[in-house]
Each structure stands twice: as structure tokens, then as C-alpha cells.
Amino acid sequence: MATSVDQVRIAETLDVGALAARTSSVLERLRDSARSARADERREPTFPIGKAAELVGRTTAAIREAESDGRLVAPTRGENNRRHAYSLAQLNDMRGTFGTRPWRAPSDPVSILAVQNFKGGVGKSTTAVHLAQNLAIRGYRVLLIDCDSQASATTLFGYVPDLDLSEDETLYPYLREGERETLEYAIKKTHFDGLDLIPANLRLFQSEYELAARMARGQGALLNRLAQGVASVSDLYDVIILDPPPALGAISLSVLRAANALVVPVPPTVMDFSSTAAFLAMLDETIQELEAVDLAPQLSFLRFLASKVDDTKSMQKGLLELMRQVFGNAMIRTPLKDSAEIDNATARLMTVYELNGPMTSKQVRDRCLTYLDGVCGEIEIDIRATWPSHLPRLRKEGLA
Ligand SMILES: Nc1ncnc2c1ncn2[C@@H]1O[C@H](COP(=O)(O)OP(=O)(O)OP(=O)(O)O)[C@@H](O)[C@H]1O
Ligand SMILES: [Mg+2]
Numbered sequence: 303m304a305t306s307v308d309q310v311r312i313a314e315t316l317d318v319g320a321l322a323a324r325t326s327s328v329l330e331r332l333r334d335s336a337r338s339a340r341a342d343e344r345r346e347p348t349f350p351i352g353k354a355a356e357l358v359g360r361t362t363a364a365i366r367e368a369e370s371d372g373r374l375v376a377p378t379r380g381e382n383n384r385r386h387a388y389s390l391a392q393l394n395d396m397r398g399t400f401g402t403r404p405w406r407a408p409s410d411p412v413s414i415l416a417v418q419n420f421k422g423g424v425g426k427s428t429t430a431v432h433l434a435q436n437l438a439i440r441g442y443r444v445l446l447i448d449c450d451s452q453a454s455a456t457t458l459f460g461y462v463p464d465l466d467l468s469e470d471e472t473l474y475p476y477l478r479e480g481e482r483e484t485l486e487y488a489i490k491k492t493h494f495d496g497l498d499l500i501p502a503n504l505r506l507f508q509s510e511y512e513l514a515a516r517m518a519r520g521q522g523a524l525l526n527r528l529a530q531g532v533a534s535v536s537d538l539y540d541v542i543i544l545d546p547p548p549a550l551g552a553i554s555l556s557v558l559r560a561a562n563a564l565v566v567p568v569p570p571t572v573m574d575f576s577s578t579a580a581f582l583a584m585l586d587e588t589i590q591e592l593e594a595v596d597l598a599p600q601l602s603f604l605r606f607l608a609s610k611v612d613d614t615k616s617m618q619k620g621l622l623e624l625m626r627q628v629f630g631n632a633m634i635r636t637p638l639k640d641s642a643e644i645d646n647a648t649a650r651l652m653t654v655y656e657l658n659g660p661m662t663s664k665q666v667r668d669r670c671l672t673y674l675d676g677v678c679g680e681i682e683i684d685i686r687a688t689w690p691s692h693l694p695r696l697r698k699e700g701l702a
Pocket of ligand 2: 426427428450454455545546
């Protein structure tokens with residue numbers, strides 16, 4: 303009978319467990335066909351000597367000299383005696399040797415920066431991961447904390463979050479108050495020297511319920527738990543970047559409480575702009591509520607980033623202009639344009655910074671790097687401006 307066939311079909315589609323298993327196995331195949339390396343097989347980017355010199359803040363001649371007099375180990379040579387490019391770890395050795403590390407002084411406050419907007423899909427994780435990698439390439443000690451159970455940032459480091467990671471390797475045990483003293487247990491090295499990651503997986507969602515339930519029982523101070531965790535490891539870093547989930551929940555509020563700087567990505571579309579207005583209204587309300595319980599965030603800067611910008615669309619151009627008027631100096635001047643290079647890198651679960659060559663064309667990659675470096679460079683200046691020890695240098699560079 304037709305109905306029984308239909309019933310079988312319905313029963314099949316209702317077997318969520320089987321669907322989940324099938325989806326996971328397809329995902330595995332997609333990963334293989336995308337040739338996306340797993341976390342332990344990832345390679346850090348490399349830099350030819352000219353780029354290395356620029357990043358380290360010394361001339362190529364100074365690098366060669368330090369190599370010939372034994373202060374630095376020269377890179378190995380490949381076929382036809384060509385020097386291999388430098389790894390990030392080698393760049394950091396050079397910075398140590400030349401005294402050009404850009405680290406904060408111990409008395410400067412660690413920068414705890416959340417890339418936040420309650421709207422989904424606006425480019426939070428893309429911005430957070432590229433910013434973390436950019437700052438690591440520039441020599442800072444960076445920790446990226448994935449606070450979202452969707453784990454997009456974690457995925458971009460080569461993890462299959464629900465396969466490779468247990469909940470005990472995420473924020474979850476720490477947020478389940480009292481179990482751990484510090485967040486150190488969750489810190490993982492990444493394939494970028496100087497960049498560490500606290501990963502997430504789906505189980506972290508459990509915290510959302512648990513925190514909400516305990517807060518409903520009057521334990522509002524729990525919103526402080528993430529801030530305490532961040533403080534427990536902050537001595538090790540210059541910058542700690544938080545990638546929160548899109549919804550307004552206990553974790554997002556905890557992120558807001560923990561952060562001392564905010565970057566808010568906003569694509570220039572009417573929908574995203576209007577939800578950002580709602581985000582700001584909620585942010586204002588939330589800050590007042592947190593103030594009432596002595597948990598107000600102390601923000602040293604709040605910046606808006608035009609993200610996923612497609613300026614071939616006249617509507618977007620108009621909105622970008624409007625955003626500049628509304629946000630004024632709080633707007634990051636460089637827009638993060640929508641780029642096929644980012645799109646293609648993400649499709650391989652990778653980032654633009656870890657690839658040594660273009661996914662598209664050299665021209666598209668170079669353009670994309672100009673936006674990314676521009677955006678990250680502006681944020682880097684904001685961060686350094688919060689460090690008293692950096693102020694004289696910023697003034698000398700004409701940046702403060
Ligand atoms: N500048 C860009 N150019 C091209 N694609 C982009 C750009 N920024 C983001 N994307 C793509 O848009 C999608 C959403 O981006 P992303 O995951 O960074 O957003 P999100 O705000 O973190 O989302 P969620 O709210 O789900 O956490 C991703 O597929 C990402 O690759
Ligand atoms: Mg995200």
C-alpha cells in the first residue's frame with residue numbers, strides 16, 4: 303500500500319540518529335575531498351627573507367649577519383641550494399635575538415577582545431580567527447577562546463570538534479563551577495607559534511542551560527566565571543580573543559563581562575544594520591544590569607567593522623556610508639570585503655593566513671590580504687594604545 307511506503311519514508315526521515323550518522327560520514331568524505339588537514343598535520347605559514355625582515359623589524363642584511371656569526375640558526379637549504387623560507391617560530395627567535403618582540407610590559411593590561419554581535423553569520427568567527435593569526439604572525443602571544451558550541455573557530459584549526467575533542471577539553475568543566483582552578487587544562491598549542499586555542503564542541507551548549515538554571519536560582523555572579531578563567535591564564539598572553547555564540551545567552555553575557563574591548567562586525571545590509579541597532583540597545587541595557595550587580599564590563603574600546611562588504615551592490619555602498627556617519631571614529635576604516643579567497647579557504651576549513659599561496663588568483667589573494675592586514679592593523683593600534691609601555695613608541699610612529 304502507498305501509505306505504508308510513505309510511513310516507512312516518514313519513519314526513515316524521523317530516525318534522527320541515523321540521519322546524524324549519515325551526515326557525519328558525508329562530512330568526513332567532504333573533509334577528505336577538500337584535502338583539509340587535521341589539527342596535528344597542519345603546517346604554519348612560512349616567510350621569505352624579505353617578508354621576515356619586515357615582520358621582525360630588522361633588515362635582511364642584519365638577519366644574514368646574525369646567521370653568519372651564529373646568533374641565529376640559518377634556514378636549511380633545499381634543492382639548488384635555495385634557502386627554505388622561515389617559519390613563524392624562526393621569526394620569533396629572530397625577535398628574541400634582536401629585541402624586537404612587541405609584547406606588552408607585565409604592568410600593561412592584557413587585552414581581552416570579544417568579536418561580538420548577537421546576530422548570526424556576520425563574520426565573527428572569520429574575524430576572530432584571522433585576527434588571532436595576524437597578531438601571532440606579528441609576534442604577539444595570543445590565546446583564542448572558542449566560546450561557541452558550533453565551534454567554527456575550532457574547525458578552522460583542523461579539529462572535528464565532536465570527534466577529536468571531549469567536553470573536558472573545552473570551557474565546559476571550568477564553567478561548571480568549582481571543578482577547576484584555572485583554564486590551563488584546556489589550552490592547546492596550534493600550528494601558529496605563539497597562538498594557543500581553547501577549543502569548543504557541541505557539549506559546551508550544556509553550559510548555557512546550566513548557567514541559566516543556576517542564575518535563575520539567584521547565582522548572578524556566575525556571569526563572572528569566564529572572566530575569572532580568563533584572568534587565570536592572562537599572564538601568559540598579550541591578547542586574548544573571545545569568539546562568542548550569536549545568541550544572547552549566559553555564555554554571551556559572560557563573554558561581555560570578561561572582555562575589555564569589543565569589535566562588532568556588521569555587514570552593510572539593512573537586516574544586519576537593524577539587528578546591530580538591537581544589539582547596541584541590548585548591550586546598553588545589559589551593561590546597566592551588570593552595573594547594578596557590580597559586574598559591568600570595563601571596555602577600553604568599542605569598534606565597528608564593516609564585514610562581508612560587497613561594494614558592487616549600490617545598496618551596500620549607501621549603508622556603508624550611513625554606518626560611517628552613525629559610528630564615526632568608532633568605525634574601523636578598512637572594510638572587510640566579501641572575498642572569494644576567504645570563501646575558498648573556509649571551504650577547505652582553512653584560513654587565508656595559513657595558506658602560502660592563492661586559492662583563487664594572486665590578485666584576489668593580494669587584495670584580500672590588504673583588507674585583512676588593514677583591519678587587523680587598525681585593531682592592533684587600538685590594543686597597543688591600551689598599553690602604557692607602548693605609548694611612547696606609538697607617538698613616535700605618529701599613531702597616538
Ligand atoms: N569577508 C568574507 N568574505 C567571504 N566570506 C566570508 C567573509 N566573512 C565571512 N564569510 C563567510 O560567511 C560565513 C559566516 O561567517 P562566520 O562563521 O565568520 O560568521 P559568525 O558571525 O561567526 O557566524 P555565527 O553567528 O554562526 O557564529 C562563513 O561561511 C564565512 O566563510
Ligand atoms: Mg561564529
